[in-house]
Amino acid sequence: MDTVAKLPSDALTPTVSRLGQEDIGILLTDIEEVSAITWIVKRILTALSEPFTVDSKDIYTTTNIGISIYPHDGESPEILEKNAAAARSHAKKTLGGNRYYFFSENIQSTSIKHLNVESRLHQALDNEEFLLYYQPKIDTLSGSIIGVEALIRWDSPDAGLVPPYEFIPIAEYSGLINPIGDWVLATACSQVRTWLDMGIEDFSVAVNFSNKQFRNSNLTQLIEDLLIENMLSPENLIVEVTENAMMESINSSMVILHEIREMGVNIALDDFGTGYSSLGYLKNFPVTHVKIDRSFIADIETNERDATLVKSIINMAHGMGLKVTAEGVENEPQVEILHDFTCDEMQGFLFSKPVPHLEATE
Ligand code: C2E
Ligand code: MG
Ligand code: MG
Numbered sequence: 001m002d003t004v005a006k007l008p009s010d011a012l013t014p015t016v017s018r019l020g021q022e023d024i025g026i027l028l029t030d031i032e033e034v035s036a037i038t039w040i041v042k043r044i045l046t047a048l049s050e051p052f053t054v055d056s057k058d059i060y061t062t063t064n065i066g067i068s069i070y071p072h073d074g075e076s077p078e079i080l081e082k083n084a085a086a087a088r089s090h091a092k093k094t095l096g097g098n099r100y101y102f103f104s105e106n107i108q109s110t111s112i113k114h115l116n117v118e119s120r121l122h123q124a125l126d127n128e129e130f131l132l133y134y135q136p137k138i139d140t141l142s143g144s145i146i147g148v149e150a151l152i153r154w155d156s157p158d159a160g161l162v163p164p165y166e167f168i169p170i171a172e173y174s175g176l177i178n179p180i181g182d183w184v185l186a187t188a189c190s191q192v193r194t195w196l197d198m199g200i201e202d203f204s205v206a207v208n209f210s211n212k213q214f215r216n217s218n219l220t221q222l223i224e225d226l227l228i229e230n231m232l233s234p235e236n237l238i239v240e241v242t243e244n245a246m247m248e249s250i251n252s253s254m255v256i257l258h259e260i261r262e263m264g265v266n267i268a269l270d271d272f273g274t275g276y277s278s279l280g281y282l283k284n285f286p287v288t289h290v291k292i293d294r295s296f297i298a299d300i301e302t303n304e305r306d307a308t309l310v311k312s313i314i315n316m317a318h319g320m321g322l323k324v325t326a327e328g329v330e331n332e333p334q335v336e337i338l339h340d341f342t343c344d345e346m347q348g349f350l351f352s353k354p355v356p357h358l359e360a361t362e
Helices: 034-049 077-095 105-126 164-174 177-197 211-215 219-229 243-248 250-262 278-284 304-319 332-340 357-361
Strands: 015-018 024-027 052-054 057-059 064-067 099-102 130-139 145-156 160-162 204-208 237-242 266-272 289-292 323-326
Touching: 034 064, 034 099, 064 077, 077 099, 077 105, 105 145, 105 164, 105 177, 130 177, 130 357, 145 164, 145 177, 164 177, 177 204, 177 211, 177 219, 177 237, 204 266, 211 243, 211 250, 219 237, 219 250, 237 243, 237 250, 243 250, 243 266, 250 266, 289 304, 304 323, 304 332
Parallel strands: 064 099, 145 204, 204 237, 237 266, 266 289, 289 323
Antiparallel strands: 015 024, 052 057, 130 145, 145 160
């Protein structure tokens, strides 16, 4: 750890206060050099990275620190606090756990961008600027298309086709994800009806859900209404959730997912392997499908550890009576390996990129 020659004695007795449930403010005064701040911040992070022992269990916490400096980053306590919070949130979102970040104009412009997107998203709903793309899912044994995953796109008049990762987080943050999610669900259900009417049988559409949607206690009713309205059976719909989404609102998600499963709708655990405690979710949530994240599939033909991991996930999921889908399949050798491993379903650019409904119909 760096040492700092010019650390004033005051800096070692800072004012510490609680700003919110998980927020603690630390006021350092008489700091002459920025390196003094980093020295203190690093000591705090190191101290808090040690586990706390409670009832002989080790509990680990993660800490993120945002730093703003008077008068450079603000002249009032309110602005300084707001900017430190923006820097902390930047540290958490872009750098991961146990990091610190100094406030900069850069972060400020991100939040202004954020605001712009939010107000444009409001209009986008009214102006019907969202569309669904569909990516086929292939049955590994027969090679036939057994369903699609619906993936949202925003056809913005000023920005063109915007991918979900650019606006879904903002929609989640602002609460707009609920009306957007309802639209996705309704559109996907009516599209499946169209395909079934064309004589395609045993077909399902998978719809992605954000955790915030599970805080809406009307979700089960909405799904039921849409199934009836479109004369669909529950097997025509798969609800996709990530473990991170489940983790964030574990109690409400659990109740609603059980209700949805009791209706007969299938539930897929998306991006499997990228979250925290995957096995607990398989045990406690009413999951029917596991989708192995494409980061595990990407090097399956060259990396033996990845291959072993994928094989073990498939065996474990099968042992629990679950179906397994491999995401991000891009070449034939991957198909052969997944076939050998008895993976049930595959999805990826090798078969098709996500395409608009007319192309998907073809
Ligand atoms: P996801 O549900 O895991 O969807 C799979 C993503 O992987 C899609 O990205 C798809 O285009 C991409 N992909 C599929 N095959 C391949 C491949 O072979 N190689 C590579 N490199 N990528 C492949 P997309 O469409 O950009 O969606 C990203 C994420 O956005 C989705 O991940 C999902 O979490 C979220 N999302 C999409 N639509 C919705 C929605 O309607 N509601 C919510 N809440 N989230 C959505
Ligand atoms: Mg998905
Ligand atoms: Mg996925």
